Amino acid sequence: MPALQNIKVAVDAVVFGYTSKEGLSVLLIKRNIDPYKNAWALPGGLVGDAESLEEAVQRELTEETGVNINYLEQLYSFGAPNRDPRNRVVSITYYGLVKPDAFELKADTDASDVAWFNIKNLPKLAFDHTQIINVARNRLKSKMLYQPVGFELLEEKFPFSELEKLYMAVLDRPIDRRNFKKKIMKFGFLEETTEKQMLDGAGRPGNLFRFNQAKYFQLQKDGIAFEI
Amino acid sequence: MPALQNIKVAVDAVVFGYTSKEGLSVLLIKRNIDPYKNAWALPGGLVGDAESLEEAVQRELTEETGVNINYLEQLYSFGAPNRDPRNRVVSITYYGLVKPDAFELKADTDASDVAWFNIKNLPKLAFDHTQIINVARNRLKSKMLYQPVGFELLEEKFPFSELEKLYMAVLDRPIDRRNFKKKIMKFGFLEETTEKQMLDGAGRPGNLFRFNQAKYFQLQKDGIAFEI
DNA sequence: ACAAAAGTGTTGTACATACACCCATGG
DNA sequence: CCATGGGTGTATGTACAACACTTTTGT
Numbered sequence: 041m042p043a044l045q046n047i048k049v050a051v052d053a054v055v056f057g058y059t060s061k062e063g064l065s066v067l068l069i070k071r072n073i074d075p076y077k078n079a080w081a082l083p084g085g086l087v088g089d090a091e092s093l094e095e096a097v098q099r100e101l102t103e104e105t106g107v108n109i110n111y112l113e114q115l116y117s118f119g120a121p122n123r124d125p126r127n128r129v130v131s132i133t134y135y136g137l138v139k140p141d142a143f144e145l146k147a148d149t150d151a152s153d154v155a156w157f158n159i160k161n162l163p164k165l166a167f168d169h170t171q172i173i174n175v176a177r178n179r180l181k182s183k184m185l186y187q188p189v190g191f192e193l194l195e196e197k198f199p200f201s202e203l204e205k206l207y208m209a210v211l212d213r214p215i216d217r218r219n220f221k222k223k224i225m226k227f228g229f230l231e232e233t234t235e236k237q238m239l240d241g242a243g244r245p246g247n248l249f250r251f252n253q254a255k256y257f258q259l260q261k262d263g264i265a266f267e268i
Numbered sequence: 269m270p271a272l273q274n275i276k277v278a279v280d281a282v283v284f285g286y287t288s289k290e291g292l293s294v295l296l297i298k299r300n301i302d303p304y305k306n307a308w309a310l311p312g313g314l315v316g317d318a319e320s321l322e323e324a325v326q327r328e329l330t331e332e333t334g335v336n337i338n339y340l341e342q343l344y345s346f347g348a349p350n351r352d353p354r355n356r357v358v359s360i361t362y363y364g365l366v367k368p369d370a371f372e373l374k375a376d377t378d379a380s381d382v383a384w385f386n387i388k389n390l391p392k393l394a395f396d397h398t399q400i401i402n403v404a405r406n407r408l409k410s411k412m413l414y415q416p417v418g419f420e421l422l423e424e425k426f427p428f429s430e431l432e433k434l435y436m437a438v439l440d441r442p443i444d445r446r447n448f449k450k451k452i453m454k455f456g457f458l459e460e461t462t463e464k465q466m467l468d469g470a471g472r473p474g475n476l477f478r479f480n481q482a483k484y485f486q487l488q489k490d491g492i493a494f495e496i
Numbered sequence: 497a498c499a500a501a502a503g504t505g506t507t508g509t510a511c512a513t514a515c516a517c518c519c520a521t522g523g
Numbered sequence: 524c525c526a527t528g529g530g531t532g533t534a535t536g537t538a539c540a541a542c543a544c545t546t547t548t549g550t
Contacts, residue, residue, distance in 0.1 A: 495512065
């Protein structure tokens with residue numbers, strides 16, 4: 041048992057957003073100090089002495105990106121002795137989900153640069169952040185198979201194909217439209233509205249759907265079991 | 269971003285063992301220093317500056333309990349500002365599985381007291397350790413539904429009913445023997461030997477089974493999906 | 497008219513569930 | 524011979540997988 045300990049505690053967040061145009065994306069900031077100056081990295085930073093870990097993540101996200109988080113869950117803690125070249129830092133990581141309107145921050149913020157990157161087209165990242173994103177992505181993949189995911193990532197009303205494309209983007213494989221719809225609708229947390237999608241191109245416009253929040257959160261607690 | 273940070277980093281371990289006599293049990297140590305002097309607590313302690321988190325857990329387990337760990341996985345990180353009354357400590361917790369022979373440590377060790385406690389009969393614990401054990405127990409519950417668990421908790425050869433009782437103890441509900449056997453055997457990671465169980469009471473002796481390690485670890489990687 | 501996307505139903509197969517009687521041993 | 528625990532099979536329902544054509548809109 042060491043008498044003196046010299047380890048810092050940080051939090052980092054992998055924030056996922058989704059739009060059908062941009063696909064599944066991750067929020068990154070550009071570092072303006074060494075080490076890894078000018079490299080892209082996850083938003084995050086040291087935990088204050090008096091704040092909880094969740095408070096620290098929320099604070100860092102507000103300070104560095106301004107996004108509005110709809111869901112936040114602890115992911116994993118990374119503590120390899122040399123993951124930060126300056127001194128030892130243990131990072132407790134979280135992953136979060138945000139709605140599409142968060143994508144508009146791109147233009148707003150510029151203190152240090154902030155941007156969305158498609159998950160399939162990430163830049164080189166600082167520290168072990170590439171690894172952290174991989175862990176987060178796998179977690180999201182498994183999560184969406186036993187709990188509903190969508191309310192936190194889509195607009196209030198959306199065509200059914202949005203949800204389907206979201207699942208395809210996260211799972212990174214094609215899905216049979218008919219089977220998928222049967223499975224999802226059976227849970228009863230999706231309500232069909234009579235409104236129709238606004239069109240932005242050719243194609244038959246689809247009905248808009250909405251989450252029934254009571255049933256949704258009930259299922260999120262109880263868990264659902266399904267294969268896509 | 270605070271300039272000076274005064275947070276310590278610790279690791280704690282929830283070690284599960286199982287025998288049909290004692291049921292699902294957790295390894296605890298009796299604290300001999302304040303705070304919570306003489307209270308039971310999870311094995312653990314501060315992380316050394318040069319060791320990884322896993323090394324720290326292994327070291328603490330060896331120092332404090334002497335058990336031989338067969339499986340170790342990170343569980344969750346607890347960081348509420350006041351979880352330790354002295355100063356702030358963020359604890360990165362792990363859960364582990366050990367084979368039944370570890371139960372014999374009871375007599376051996378006495379530096380500070382070490383003992384197994386049945387999961388349904390835990391004493392009052394120091395800090396937030398009761399909560400940590402609950403999280404670990406739920407994690408083990410879900411884990412055993414999508415990955416094989418048993419090799420790490422049972423002896424090399426065991427009657428099939430041992431595995432069945434293990435599942436009942438962890439899931440805390442009855443299981444249909446015939447359906448359970450069908451499901452487990454279909455995965456092919458269990459081999460039936462011709463040896464028979466040594467009897468310690470009445471009843472027909474059962475055949476002994478053994479894990480096929482290659483198939484077992486393959487399934488542990490790939491994941492299995494089944495309902496009990 | 498054509499291209500693009502939405503909508504919809506049936507069939508086979510595999511798996512989960514429910515359920516009860518006989519067998520081998522120790523006392 | 525009785526008590527204890529081990530061993531086994533069938534029938535039913537549900538859920539997943541595979542699969543193609545029609546409808547509505549924009550251009």
